[in-house]
Amino acid sequence: MAEARTRFAPSPTGPLHLGHAFSALTAFERARAAGGRMLLRIEDIDTARCKPAWEAQIFEDLAWLGIDWPRPVLRQSTRLPAYAAALGRLAAMGLTYPCRCRRADIRAALSAPHAPVLGPDGPVYPGTCRGRPMAEAGPDDAIRLDMRAALARLGPLPAFTDTGPAHAGRHDLRAETLVDTVGDVVLARRDIGTSYHLAVVVDDAFQHITEVVRGEDLFPATPIHVLLQALLGLPSPAYHHHRLIADDTGKRLAKRDDARAIATWRAEGATPADIRRLVGL
Known part of the structure; x- marks a missing residue:
């Protein structure tokens, strides 16, 4: 039987926010529950907008959340x-x-x-x-x-x-x-x-992804x-389109919402447990 594999695939074009935390934690925990692994993929084909500093921030934020992944990561630019x-x-x-x-x-x-x-x-x-x-x-x-x-x-x-x-x-x-x-x-x-x-x-x-875990906004794709x-x-994997994390007005979070960035919460003294609570885990 094939190993269960999910993936988290952010683009290094800005800071990860609470919505990214929810998606990454969901993919990580679904893979772990199935005895498998979550892979990290860096979607950096838009070279004009992708920055090494944002990629480094992705690694730091995910590790702080308690998420682990196999190295090296796959970069789309390669x-x-x-x-x-x-x-x-x-x-x-x-x-x-x-x-x-x-x-x-x-x-x-x-x-x-x-x-x-x-x-x-x-x-x-x-x-x-x-x-x-x-x-x-x-x-x-x-x-x-x-x-x-x-x-x-x-x-x-x-x-x-x-x-x-x-x-x-x-x-x-x-x-x-x-x-x-x-x-x-x-x-x-x-x-x-x-x-x-x-x-x-x-x-x-x-x-060899067996389940694609991503936001329900991508279901139409x-x-x-x-x-x-x-x-x-x-091969066609299974899909799990999860709920989206919204702001206080009900609007879906975007990378421009820096106030919701994981790094901002960390700087203000939040813990990984606080982040899990904020996203409903």
């Missing part, structure tokens, strides 16, 4: 060839196309007569560049997945299981939902050569990931 290989496989299947549209172009195409449908990445792409051959791809192009072609290639669609409080149960992928409310997602941004969706799928398989797993012939 994995670009693996992402390129996965993108090449999808391109060889005829499932990708280059897209030259900027955000303003997409907004203009969706401006009338109805409000745009919002998907996991924002307004669902209207397909302006669909049909462009990959031979035309250049440095100013993003690479998108042709969702209809991908669904046609798979035939029967896969399903995934979630054990989180808001989405517990089996979830079948549905073609009409993926076309209408997800659309042709970006697989490679023009500035970094990959995307969150592609990188997370490749890395979860590489690290999970069908994209399960679809990519099926297309690439990768």
Whole structure:
């Protein structure tokens, strides 16, 4: 039987806050309860925003919380060839196309007569560049997945299981939902050569993750990931989308909320037990 493995995958673009503490502790304790391990992955492909000082702070905060992880950690910045290989496989299947549209172009195409449908990445792409051959791809192009072609290639669609409080149960992928409310997602941004969706799928398989533990705000992205797993012939882990930690007004915490940063609580004399109490553990 495979070892149980979860992962915590922060980006070093700012301080960890109480929401990160809850997610990391949840992943760590679920792995430990199953006799396995939590892996730490540094999602640093956005090199313009990622800073070594924030990465060092991640290690310090997690250790202070009592969380341990195997060394060395996996950094996405070292994995670009693996992402390129996965993108090449999808391109060889005829499932990708280059897209030259900027955000303003997409907004203009969706401006009338109805409000745009919002998907996991924002307004669902209207397909302006669909049909462009990959031979035309250049440095100013993003690479998108042709969702209809991908669904046609798979035939029967896969399903995934979630054990989180808001989405517990089996979830079948549905073609009409993926076309209408997800659309042709970006697989490679023009500035970094990959995307969150592609990188997370490749890395979860590489690290043999058996359960993905993350916030319920990422639940809408999970069908994209399960679809990519099926297309690439990768194993599909179980999922646990946990509740989000909000501020006093009910708004989800973000990295810009420095007052909620773990380091701030530590500096004010809080203990790891205080943090656990604050996040409801």
